[in-house]
Amino acid sequence: xxxxxxxxxxxxxxxxxxxxxxxxxxxxxxxxxxxxxxxxxxxxxxxxxxxxxxxxxxxxxxxxxxxxxxxxxxxxxxxxxxxxxxxxxxxxxxxxxxxxxxxxxxxxxxxxxxxxxxxxxxxxxxxxxxxxxxx
Numbered sequence: 001x002x003x004x005x006x007x008x009x010x011x012x013x014x015x016x017x018x019x020x021x022x023x024x025x026x027x028x029x030x031x032x033x034x035x036x037x038x039x040x041x042x043x044x045x046x047x048x049x050x051x052x053x054x055x056x057x058x059x060x061x062x063x064x065x066x067x068x069x070x071x072x073x074x075x076x077x078x079x080x081x082x083x084x085x086x087x088x089x090x091x092x093x094x095x096x097x098x099x100x101x102x103x104x105x106x107x108x109x110x111x112x113x114x115x116x117x118x119x120x121x122x123x124x125x126x127x128x129x130x131x132x133x134x135x
Contacts, residue, residue: 092127105130
């Protein structure tokens, strides 16, 4: 390769130095852009974690509410059944107390021992039979 004159070499050095300066500026710009992007990603990650924790809290609250509602439904069903049973008992008792009900039909004649009423389930069944289920 033939040797270039010094002026040409100096020009080439200046051109190369300008390219290096441009490359350094581009590098710093890219580094700044990369740093900014990395910081934004860290902010997004922190926000995502915060939202995730909030979401988990909401799910736990929802599960608690569902569990409470389920237990309330179970309690309500038990109380409804108990109320229905108490109403049946109250209706039987009112029928038994009514002097015009014909309650004497369910009394047992026990020979010399007099008259008695059945007890417990037998009394319930006797009243139900005597009223035909209409109370």
